[in-house]
Amino acid sequence: MSYDPADIETRWRERWRQEGYYEADPDEDGDATFITVPYPYPSGGMHVGHARTYTVPDVYARYRRLQGDNVLFPIAWHVTGTPIIGAVERLKKGEEEQLSVLRDTYNVPEETLQDLETPMGFARYFIEEHYKKGMRQLGLSVDWRREFTTNDERYSKFITWQYRTLKERGLLEKGLHPVKYCTNEDNPVTTHDLLEGEEAEFQEYTLVRFEGEDGAILPMATLRPETVRGVTNAYVDPDGDYVRATVDGERWVVSRQAVQKLELQDHEIGGDSELSGADLVGERVTNPITGDEVLVLPASFVDTDNATGVVMSVPAHSPDDYIALQEAKERADEMAEYGIDPEAVRAIESVPILTVEGYGEVPARDAVEEYDVSSQEDPALEEATQELYNREFHQGRLLEAYGEYAGETVEDVRERFRDDYRERGAFGAMQEFTEDVVCRCGGAVEVAKQETWFLRYNDEDWMAKTKRLVGDLDTIPENTREQYTHTVDWLNEWPCIRNYGLGTRLPWDEDFVIEPLSDSTVYMAYYTIAHRLDEIPPGEMDRAFFDTLFYGTDAAEAPDERALELREEWDHWYPVDYRVSANDLISNHLTFYLYHHAELFDEANWPEGITIMGMGLLEGRKMSSSKGHVVLPGEAIDEYGADTVRFFLLNSAEPWQDYDWRDEAVSSAHGQLRRFYNRATEVIEQGSPGDPGVRAAEPREHDAPDEPDLRPIDEWLLSKLQGVIREATEALEGFETRTASQAAFYAMEEHLRWYRRRADLDREGARWTLRHVLSRRLRLLAPFTPFLANELHERLAGESAEDAGWPAVDESREDPTVEVRESLVESLTDDINDIVDVTGTDPDVVRVYTAADWKRSVFEQVVETGPDVGAVMSEVMSDPDLRERGDEVNDLVQELVEFVREQEDDRLAILEGTEEADVYADAVGFYEREFDADVRVLDETGAEDPGDRAGDAVPFRPAIHIE
């Protein structure tokens, strides 16, 4: 019967489902092990990249189960927020791209599309038809009783408890925060809603409050507030539209566009009157820091749609400003039309505010000259600016006039300086994007400030707790620990609510919804009880209920009995042993997870480990559902079977490494599994009179009565098996799925290949050995290819691999001597092969000469003395017989010293006790088959030496002659 994955896999899926095999309850035997993975977000279908995300924890879960643990691996569905709503809206609008993703990429049937026109209908479709189906097909060992969605009423009660608790502990705070806001739809928007500017970042400009002659404020926008003492003049766009308006009760002059932005950013805007930029030109404005008056000059490079449309000029430090001023001076006479005295323009001098190594008094001039910038349009200008800004930021030291800031680098004092003058009222602030942002509706998107609730991730106590948690966390791989620590240091306040979307309403303000990264931080606790909440009315799941559940009897005045019962479930499973998640989530989601656990639960229930996963590529390119560049798990499974898909995903790279799904490679993995299956079937069908190691969770003793006579080559294979078991076990302890499966599958296959070649398989001992090895190997493979492994193990031994358990290393079967001896056989094979190959002859007779006794005693001397030519020589030369041999001995010592130096001590000790000739003599039969020749093992000193080769023999490196 040939390998038919669909047949095997269907049967096992059905069996697991019927038996509820992976349903885990506290009353079962074994250590409680709780493994979680981020619940999928069904805003689209599942592709093979997702498949790996869920298979990695599954492998670990299966491994722990084989080790005897009671393992809980649950799953649920994350629907919070706007992505699903956005997807539904794009569908309803009939957007081509969206329709194509649904129809072509995810194969949604035409008649089903209308079911997807509500958010939960959409989610439900992908949950049922993609994720759940896919996960079942993959054979994930999930306890399906516990699934839920984050839009469920009871889940919301749990999140409500979480947020009320955090608020009560002062970890939530209300404040203003910049958001992306569509000026056309008058609504905040998310990155998904954007047509252009998805990459745009928020940038905060400092507004330096220059004062006009009439007392109105001209707020000059700058990213370099510390240059304020170097301002020589201001620029406006003479053709731009400006307005005089009341801002927070003051009179301001800004560009037309700036007014709207300021209004969005929480400023009170009053009646305005229009004027043109030209009207402003020539005005004198006063620097709020220095009190100096400077001229407003016209400049076409000023963009009225960026910040305030009024900019200050610092020619000493800005190459742009330096060039602009040069050009202004050249055109000074034209300025007269604005009523400016040309002499006043020509009189403007750069004012340096800092010194920076490598530049003179006016760094901008040096930069312009160095890059040979000719005009404002010269592309070299940007390079010059970049270079100078960088140097000044890191190395520029402020001059005396800066008082307490003098002598400091810009990098060190910019923020302090800015905040200082902001408090004193000289500076303001304004947010702007780094590039234009356009909504899908076509409207301009601007920065708006919105009242919102924050999680205070920068709270000192909270940070300290979380850092303590990180310190004790098992971070896999270890080098991710630094990333968590860094994130804790770097996280500020996090706005945790949105204006709309699915999920849980903010308990004390129903207008807002708790956003997805904030409602998924402690839900692992909910898994422990999710399957037992049906009989509890949501209305009764209040603060006291959850307090009792998580904090015990004393937490509420009248503890709810039901909550106390559920508490046992929670107590049993918590803490989470491992969470398996993607590496790009360290900087937010995973660190939030740590924060919330650190706060809400006591130390004993803090997360114990996190394993990070890498990204997936498809044929070397990033997967993308919108481009249809994805492989669906169902399709891959139909073609190759779930075992192949799993095996490939786990074997091609360690979980945290990026991997590449290449059809060719998957197909090859499938071939490997098929060959494995065929060979295993042969072993099974061949049968064996002896016990194949059925109830073999306990290692069998060497002298077990039913164990047939074993030859050294059998012992060799069994010894190798122990090494493989050890390696696979250690690897899986650290989530190294690649190392583990490589060992269990490929390394073991290598050993078997040699064994099949080397051993006479037509013996009872060989059949027993092969069955014994197969049983162990199937159990090592069970986490990776559970269908195949369980099926074959059941046929071999009458019980499934998962029931048989993980094999233990049987130290009594580890035999270094037998391994060393076999390695001699192997290297002699290689040597003969090399000679055959290089001479191109097909030998009829192969003569193998082992080294003479005196050479052997030189070897022993080298081992005893150590690899030191001089020392060995003096020892050796004291022996008259050896001294007689002169140069011959010298050469041999050289060679043996080198050999010995490179060997492990253990191996040397074994070699010393090895009678080389016996090893080769035992293998003569093998050599004769191998080379189809008459093979003779001889002593160097024997007579038969037609090729005059015998003298070349060295201990453990016999001379060879072929003819």
Place this chain on the structure above:
RNA sequence: GCGGGGGUGGCCGAGUCCGGACAAAGGCGGCGGACUUAAGAUCCGCUCCAGUAGUGGUUCGAGGGUUCGAAUCCCUUCCCCCGCACCA
């Protein structure tokens, strides 16, 4: 810029922590052979250069150093990838 990861043979990818059997596992691809009517599957060998004897030469981004010995340790340098906030 900040934080993290990485550069190995035609390709993918181990090895690097703890230097030594490393011309460097394994896979893919290629070549030759066995089996076969043939193809496929399977098995064996070869696949940096030279070679009718197991050898020698030159390799692990680049340059330098430590060592009897370096892909592995140290220094310098070049290049690539990922994340960086309200987006899940």
